[in-house]
Amino acid sequence: MRWVTAQPQRSRGLMLGVLPLLVLALAYIIAAAARHAENPADKILPLxxxxxxxxxxxxxxPDPLSGQYLFxxxxxxxxxxxxxxxxxxxxxxxxxxxxxxxxxxxxxxxxxxxxxxxxxxxxxxxxxxxxxxxxxxxxxxxxxxxxxxxxxxxxxxxxxxxxxxxxxxxxxxxxxxxxxxxxxxxxxxxxxxxxxxxxxxxxxxxxxxxxxxxxxxxxxxxxxxxxxxxxxxxxxxxxxxxxxxxxxxxxxxxxxxxxxxxxxxxxxxxx
Amino acid sequence: MLTLRNVWVEYGDKVVLERISLDIAKGSFVSIIGPSGAGKSSLLRLILGQEQPTRGRISLDGALLPEECGPDRGVVFQRYSVFPHLTVLGNVLLGLEFGASPFTARLFGSARRAARAEAEAMLEQVGLADSAQLYPAQMSGGMQQRLAIAQALIKRPRILLLDEPFGALDPGIRADMHTLITRLWREHGLTIIMVTHDIKEAFSLGTRVLTLDKRRHDPHAPHRYGAGVVYDLELTRKQAVSDETEAAEMAAGIAAAGITIDTVGNN
Missing domain, CATH: 1.10.3720.10 (MetI-like)
Structure with a gap:
């Protein structure tokens, strides 16, 4: 099986697609945790x-000033x-x-x-x-x-x-x-x-x-x-x-x- | 019925067709053959009204041909003849809708039901009755050409023009299509002009075979001489299989006479 013809099944393709997103989220959490270990008040990478x-x-x-739900x-x-x-x-x-x-x-x-x-x-x-x-x-x-x-x-x-x-x-x-x-x-x-x-x-x-x-x-x-x-x-x-x-x-x-x-x-x- | 008198076609200083004078009788099946670049398709486009002659006049039943395409001349091209966004039925209905309602180009209510019945009857004749709801992309090339023929015939054109209609089809399918077009030609009393690369097809289908080629050749300025009709053969209409072989013999004869007919599609 060559890479150019390898056609992942639908469910597996979905899983493969989610994987990088999970890795990215995990990498962020690790980096954020590391920064917070050094400085608990860190604002750059919030947990x-x-x-x-x-x-x-x-x-x-509601926002106290305008009374609106800002988001x-x-x-x-x-x-x-x-x-x-x-x-x-x-x-x-x-x-x-x-x-x-x-x-x-x-x-x-x-x-x-x-x-x-x-x-x-x-x-x-x-x-x-x-x-x-x-x-x-x-x-x-x-x-x-x-x-x-x-x-x-x-x-x-x-x-x-x-x-x-x-x-x-x-x-x-x-x-x-x-x-x-x-x-x-x-x-x-x-x-x-x-x-x-x-x-x-x-x-x-x-x-x-x-x-x-x-x-x-x-x-x-x-x-x-x-x-x-x-x-x-x-x-x-x-x-x-x-x-x-x-x-x-x-x-x-x-x-x-x-x-x-x-x-x-x-x-x-x-x- | 269709008369061409001393027709010339020139693009700039390139002469494509020269001195074409023809009388095409009602009910005839004219095949046009000739080498690539001999202006077969140009001649067809002239009759279609897509192009205008540089000189000369073309008249239909004595009246000068209008300078645009119209519903009195139907056409089937080799490809792109059917509309991909319409179903088979929609493709055939389209001609009736254009004719009946110039503003919305659609029909409603009882008029639509009548048109639908007419379209279905036409599909029946070309053998597509069971495929009415398919889209062209779901059909084979042969079925698409059947549809293109039905679509053109629903307008009851005075003349049906075929531009290498079967050129892209498999040999087996092509034979079926020959049977179909011959039957429709007889039943509807059509006048057909067909451009083809296939000499055998030209002789087996046509009642008249025109060969376009250059009569003269100037080696220093080959573009200055256009093509004309070098052979114009009337064939008595063949009825049975034996005539098919006769046609094949005639085709072999004309090929031996030194006319080069290419079999490779050129457009």
């Missing part, structure tokens, strides 16, 4: 108990911004990508513009967004949209543009007009790719969200992390990071499953 205690305050007890308020605010940003980006990617991909004259007209916007680093635009939209929610959502939409548009348009020419010709011989080709040929075949593009945009979207929250916000996961950094509160930062990772994994998984369920034809060759 799990300290993290649980710090988080319990944020999760279960949930942060999560809700961040997810709302992320959802709004990704929602707008996805919708624009679908509409613009579809038109760009199906209609060559539009591609010639708007393609260079989309490319030009896509190569500008979004964080460089953040000050402009703050100046234009103020420090409220709009600027944060706008940063996510500006950050991920151009990539998604180009991805979807490219995918549609690469559909075999024969399909368009065939649709025309079946009596379709340009609108019909977009609606019944290009749109359905763009959907699985759109979900894939959205999935790949989750990472950058989180980066833009945390950046915007770090700079100007009064609530949000990124805001909290950067706030408690001033007190070296690793017992809050680390659980928050794990929570963000967990949210990202769940979103990724949900999108993969949705694509498989809704667009089974696109995954027919995968299993």
């Amino acid at each position: 799990p108990g300290a993290m649980a205690a710090a988080m319990a305050g944020l999760v279960f007890e 949930w308020a942060d999560t809700l605010a961040s997810l709302w911004r992320l959802g709004a940003g990704l929602g707008i980006a996805t919708l624009s990617a679908l509409v613009v990508g579809l038109v760009l991909g199906t209609l060559p004259p539009v591609r010639s007209t708007l393609g260079p513009l989309v490319t030009a916007i896509a190569v500008v680093p979004p964080i460089a635009l953040l000050p402009i967004l703050f100046i234009v939209f103020g420090l409220g929610e709009t600027a944060k959502v706008a940063l996510i949209v500006v950050g991920v939409a151009p990539f998604m548009i180009r991805d979807v348009a490219g995918h549609i543009g690469a559909l075999p020419r024969e399909q368009v010709i065939k649709a025309l011989t079946l009596g379709a007009n340009s609108w019909g080709v977009m609606l019944r040929v290009a749109l359905p075949q763009a959907m699985p790719r759109l979900i894939e593009a959205l999935r790949l945009s989750l990472g950058p979207a989180w980066v833009f969200l945390i950046s915007a929250e770090a700079i100007a916000a009064d609530v949000g996961l990124g805001y909290r992390i950067f706030l408690v950094r001033r007190y070296l509160a690793m017992d809050v930062i680390l659980p928050y990071v794990v929570w963000i990772a967990l949210l990202a994994v769940v979103m990724d998984f949900a999108l993969t499953q949705a694509s498989r369920r809704l667009f089974g034809w696109a995954h027919a060759g995968a299993h």
